[in-house]
Structures are given as C-alpha cells and as structure tokens.
Amino acid sequence: MxxxxxxxxxxxxxxxxxxxxxxxxxxxxxxxxxxxxxxxxxxYTGEAFGRSVEFGGAYAHWTQPHIWRELTRYGMGLSAPMEAERVHWLADGTVHSGTAAEYASLCGPLIARYLHDARARFPQPFDLAAADTGAIEKETLGDRLDALNLSAYDRDVLDGMLASLVHSYSEQGIAQFLLWAATTFGDWGAFLETAGAWPIAxxxxxxxxxxxxxxxxxxxxxxxxxxxxxxxxxxxxxxxxxxxxxxxxxxxxxxxxxxxxxxxxxxxxxxxxxxxxxKHPVKALKLWVRVRGEIAPFAAGAPVGKHPVNAARTEYHHDGDTLVMCFCSDASAIDGDDRAAVQRALRAFVPGIEVVDTACHDWVSDPFSQGAWAHxxxxxxxxxxxxxxxxxxxxxxxxxxxxxxxxxxxxxxxxxxxxxxxxxxxxxxxxxx
Structure with missing residues (x-):
C-alpha cells in the first residue's frame, strides 16, 4: 500500500x-x-581546521527580504566581514598591489562601463517583462567585455574583479549580471556586499x-x-x-x-x-586555506584562465593562524587537496605565505549538484x-x-x-x- x-x-x-x-x-x-x-x-556547514566552515553558499544581507525574514524569525544575525588592508591583482602579466580604496578607484570606472545599462534593461528587477531584454539575452559576458575595447591591463583588472562569479565568458549571459546590478540600483560594489560579504552568525x-x-x-x-x-x-x-x-x-x-x-x-x-x-556552465571551486600566523587581512584577484585562484580573501583568524577563502573559476585548474600547489598559487599574491592545510567540497563532481550556483x-x-x-x-x-x-x-x-x-x-x- x-x-x-x-x-x-x-x-x-x-x-x-x-x-x-x-x-x-x-x-x-x-x-x-x-x-x-x-x-x-x-x-554545507562542515568541519575543517578544528572549526566549522561553509563549503557552499554562506552569505546573507539585511537588504535581502526573504532570508532576513527567516533570520529575524529565529533571532539570528550576521557576522561582520574582515576588512582587507591590501588588495593584490594580476593584470597584464604582473601582480599589482594597493589599498582597498586604490583598487576600488581603479575598478569603479571599468565596472560602471561594463554594466552601464543595468537599470535601463531592468527598470523593475522584480518584473522581467518590464523592459525589452531581447538584445542583451543574446549577449555573453565575453561579448560585452570584447565590446569595451580595453587595454590589456584594464581588461585584466575588470576580468579579475568579475572572476569570482565567472567560469566561462563565452557561455554565461550578461543579462544575469545586469539583473544583479539592477537590484542594487546599478551599483556593483553594493551587489557584491549583499551577495558575498556577511556570513550568517x-x-x-x-x-x-x-x-x-x-x-x-x-x-x-x-x-x-x-x-x-x-x-x-x-x-x-x-x-x-x-x-x-x-x-x-x-x-x-x-x-x-x-x-x-x-x-x-x-x-x-x-x-x-x-x-x-x-545545464548551466558554472564549474567553480570554493577552497578554504589555513595559512600560518595571523597575517594582515588581504584580498586578491586574477583573470579567468590566467591563474588557478581567481579570488582570495582573509575570512578569520583561528588558533593563531589565518583562514583564507578562495574561489577558483575552474575547479579542474587546481587540486584543492594539494597544499604545495595552493601555496604556489597564493604566493603569487603574497610572497612567503605558508599553507598549513586546505579543505573544500567538489560541487562539480558531486552527483547531487553537478556544478556550483547557477548563472x-x-x-x-x-x-x-x-x-x-x-x-x-x-x-x-x-x-x-x-x-x-x-x-x-x-x-x-x-x-x-x-x-x-x-x-x-x-x-x-x-x-x-
């Protein structure tokens, strides 16, 4: 029965x-x-390095109505992110460094050009039928990047800023980026804060x-x-x-x-x-790295396909060491269990950094996900x-x-x-x- x-x-x-x-x-x-x-x-809240870490989606924001309602319903909140003191970015074959403000001033005009029509394309983000999206729905991320005719340096800067959300410029559509930006009034920096900065306490x-x-x-x-x-x-x-x-x-x-x-x-x-x-094309890897000592907070970025680690930032100090969270646009570009390979990748940004341990979950080969978040x-x-x-x-x-x-x-x-x-x-x- x-x-x-x-x-x-x-x-x-x-x-x-x-x-x-x-x-x-x-x-x-x-x-x-x-x-x-x-x-x-x-x-997936799992265990690594003697503490809990988030192997998958992790972030929330008080401007996101649905998750904020759930958090307040159960008396929960958010943890403040660690602010980076220095930013390192790979562009035109060289790693450059500066303050977070300097990096933002460099990226700001580039991302503004890239997503200039976000509000026009999605004037009411809650209603996708409110504007004609036929033209942009034929356009890939790569099409938009090519159309800007940037110098090699500026192109790599912009690519590196976007890379944590990109696996394939030729397969992912620009419409989703424009929609995301439109939800924060066209401000990409604001979108990045709402989407990936504040972990759930x-x-x-x-x-x-x-x-x-x-x-x-x-x-x-x-x-x-x-x-x-x-x-x-x-x-x-x-x-x-x-x-x-x-x-x-x-x-x-x-x-x-x-x-x-x-x-x-x-x-x-x-x-x-x-x-x-x-299927959607995102085959990224979220990689946790424990590095020796309480190092100064930093963030780093690299263009897709030009470095195995495309985004990295310090997340926590833990038992005298530092936990660095990395995004790799292509999960196959690096073995997350290979400490030596991960150390080489991070030393391109921070010379002398010492990797103690790594941890990750392979969402791409996981039969019940077969990829990361959808783009x-x-x-x-x-x-x-x-x-x-x-x-x-x-x-x-x-x-x-x-x-x-x-x-x-x-x-x-x-x-x-x-x-x-x-x-x-x-x-x-x-x-x-």
Missing part, C-alpha cells in the same frame, strides 16, 4: 526545507525527500536546523528521486530504490544541473527542456526560467537557480520555496483539502 500525502517535496536545500515547513504549518501532510544524508543542498546549518525544527514534514534522507509523474489525479514520486510516494501535489526543489537525471511526466516545455539538457546561458534568464516558475500541472519547481530576483543565492531559494508553498496551498484549498 502506498501512503498518500498532500505534498511531496523533492530536495532539502533552503527552497525545499522552507516549502515543507510552510505547507506542514498549514496542516497539510508533507514528505520531504533528500538525496544526501543531510539537509542544506549546496549550502552560527552558519547556514543553524538557520536550516531552525527552519526544519519548526517543520512537521516527514524527512527522508539518503533518498534520491529518479522519476516524478503527474497523472492528473495526483503525483507519484519514484525513488532510486524503487519506492513510490504518492501525493496530491509536488514541489521539485533540485539544482538545475541535476534535473536531467529525473524523469518528469508530463514533459516540461521545450525551452525548459533545452535548458535542463544544456544562466543567454536567453534562459528571461525566457526558460520564468516558465519554470509557473505551475506545471500538479508540480511546482523551486530553488535559487530559478529565482526571480535572487537568482543563484540563498535569498532566491527561500523566495521560490515559499512561493511554491503558497501556490500549492491555494490549490489544495481549491480541491477541498
């Missing part, structure tokens, strides 16, 4: 956990299926545990799902082990790059199917992604990858999870639940 639930939620990242909590709080029976042996998805796990602790959903860990079928009367979710879960509705909150491993019936619209088949290919952000946010019969999709404003982040994941829950609750009420 197959148990019947009101809702089956597939995927226990922030979107899935929020959807399960909100629906179960309405009194509906909910089962939450998660492939991993933990909740959190591409957020106590870590993402603390917030996830608080949300899950309030949920009445039945949680099934280590339960990968291989098929989801809507037959018009309900939804059947089939697990890798062959078990079947029957529900009246389903929320699918899986990373975009894993959806191709799940048979969804009826088939999604062709633009969505194409996006799922192509959409040209055309998908304003065409295929909005289709995924619509109801697909008794199935609703959720997740930061398809968020309307906070695309690629925790805030967007929470937004879509809550929105999916509201839609299904209305549908259930209409069914006479």
């Amino acid at each position: 197959i148990n019947m639930y009101d809702v089956a939620v597939v995927g226990a990242g922030f979107a899935g956990v929020v959807a399960a909590r909100d629906l179960s709080a309405e009194g509906y029976s909910v089962v939450l299926c998660e492939a991993r042996d933990r909740i959190g998805g591409r957020t 106590g870590g993402t796990k603390r917030l996830l545990d608080a949300i899950a602790g309030e949920s009445k959903a039945e949680l099934r860990l280590s339960t990968p799902v291989t098929a989801i079928e809507d037959d018009g009367a309900g939804v059947t979710v089939t697990t890798r082990e062959g078990d079947r879960v029957r529900a009246r509705y389903a929320v699918v909150a899986l990373p975009l790059n894993t959806l191709g491993d799940v048979a969804i019936t009826p088939a999604v619209a062709q633009p969505v199917r194409t996006m799922i088949e192509q 959409h290919r040209p055309g998908n952000l304003t065409q295929a992604v909005p289709l995924m946010r619509e109801s697909h019969g008794r199935i609703r999709f959720a997740g930061g990858d398809i968020a309307a404003i906070g695309v690629g982040g925790i805030d967007g994941a929470i937004e879509t999870g809550a929105q999916a829950a509201r839609g299904i609750a209305r549908a259930l009420a209409g069914d006479g639940a």
Whole structure:
C-alpha cells in the first residue's frame, strides 16, 4: 500500500526545507525527500581546521527580504566581514598591489562601463517583462567585455574583479549580471556586499536546523528521486530504490544541473527542456586555506584562465593562524587537496605565505549538484526560467537557480520555496483539502 500525502517535496536545500515547513504549518501532510544524508543542498556547514566552515553558499544581507525574514524569525544575525588592508591583482602579466580604496578607484570606472545599462534593461528587477531584454539575452559576458575595447591591463583588472562569479565568458549571459546590478540600483560594489560579504552568525546549518525544527514534514534522507509523474489525479514520486510516494501535489526543489537525471511526466516545455539538457556552465571551486600566523587581512584577484585562484580573501583568524577563502573559476585548474600547489598559487599574491592545510567540497563532481550556483546561458534568464516558475500541472519547481530576483543565492531559494508553498496551498484549498 502506498501512503498518500498532500505534498511531496523533492530536495532539502533552503527552497525545499522552507516549502515543507510552510505547507506542514498549514496542516497539510508533507514528505520531504533528500538525496544526501543531510539537509542544506549546496549550502554545507562542515568541519575543517578544528572549526566549522561553509563549503557552499554562506552569505546573507539585511537588504535581502526573504532570508532576513527567516533570520529575524529565529533571532539570528550576521557576522561582520574582515576588512582587507591590501588588495593584490594580476593584470597584464604582473601582480599589482594597493589599498582597498586604490583598487576600488581603479575598478569603479571599468565596472560602471561594463554594466552601464543595468537599470535601463531592468527598470523593475522584480518584473522581467518590464523592459525589452531581447538584445542583451543574446549577449555573453565575453561579448560585452570584447565590446569595451580595453587595454590589456584594464581588461585584466575588470576580468579579475568579475572572476569570482565567472567560469566561462563565452557561455554565461550578461543579462544575469545586469539583473544583479539592477537590484542594487546599478551599483556593483553594493551587489557584491549583499551577495558575498556577511556570513550568517552560527552558519547556514543553524538557520536550516531552525527552519526544519519548526517543520512537521516527514524527512527522508539518503533518498534520491529518479522519476516524478503527474497523472492528473495526483503525483507519484519514484525513488532510486524503487519506492513510490504518492501525493496530491509536488514541489521539485533540485539544482538545475541535476534535473536531467529525473524523469518528469508530463514533459516540461521545450525551452525548459533545452535548458535542463544544456545545464548551466558554472564549474567553480570554493577552497578554504589555513595559512600560518595571523597575517594582515588581504584580498586578491586574477583573470579567468590566467591563474588557478581567481579570488582570495582573509575570512578569520583561528588558533593563531589565518583562514583564507578562495574561489577558483575552474575547479579542474587546481587540486584543492594539494597544499604545495595552493601555496604556489597564493604566493603569487603574497610572497612567503605558508599553507598549513586546505579543505573544500567538489560541487562539480558531486552527483547531487553537478556544478556550483547557477548563472544562466543567454536567453534562459528571461525566457526558460520564468516558465519554470509557473505551475506545471500538479508540480511546482523551486530553488535559487530559478529565482526571480535572487537568482543563484540563498535569498532566491527561500523566495521560490515559499512561493511554491503558497501556490500549492491555494490549490489544495481549491480541491477541498
């Protein structure tokens, strides 16, 4: 006999956990299926160097309405970031150094040119249909960079500033950068602060545990799902082990790059199917490095493809040493477990720095992520992604990858999870639940 639930939620990242909590709080029976042996998805508070560190998404901001609501709901806050005293940047084959103010004055005019039309393209960032985005949705990050006709030095400076968010200039669309900038009034520096500066006090796990602790959903860990079928009367979710879960509705909150491993019936619209088949192109690595001694706080950047570490900054002092967080645009460019290789890479910026240990999680080879955060290919952000946010019969999709404003982040994941829950609750009420 197959148990019947009101809702089956597939995927226990922030979107899935929020959807399960909100629906179960309405009194509906909910089962939450998660492939991993933990909740959190591409957020992952783990242990390294004798303390907790964030191996995945980590940052929040008081201007992000959805995550800020969750933080205040559970009495949580943010930790102040460590301010860099020096910045080092690789440009035109040479590493340069200066104060944070000097680096900002160098980058400011370049990024302003690169994203000059952000507000015009997205005058109302919450409504992608408010402006004609047809032209920019054909444009890649590389197309925009080439069109500026910069000197080799200026091009590398701009590239290095963007590199922590870039894997492929030829595959990632400019529209997503413009949308991100538009959410902070066209100010890219403000966007970077909101997206990647302030960690959650106590870590993402603390917030996830608080949300899950309030949920009445039945949680099934280590339960990968291989098929989801809507037959018009309900939804059947089939697990890798062959078990079947029957529900009246389903929320699918899986990373975009894993959806191709799940048979969804009826088939999604062709633009969505194409996006799922192509996958998003971000294959980055977040790498933690413990270096000897409490060194002066610094930040560093390098153009994509010209150095294995494309962004680095000091995050914490810990037990007399310093923890440096690095982003590598191409996860295959460096072995995160090779301390000697990591030390060589960092010494290009800070001569004499001594690497004691490293730690990372490979999201690219992880079968339940198959990549880092989503950055959409040209055309998908304003065409295929909005289709995924619509109801697909008794199935609703959720997740930061398809968020309307906070695309690629925790805030967007929470937004879509809550929105999916509201839609299904209305549908259930209409069914006479």
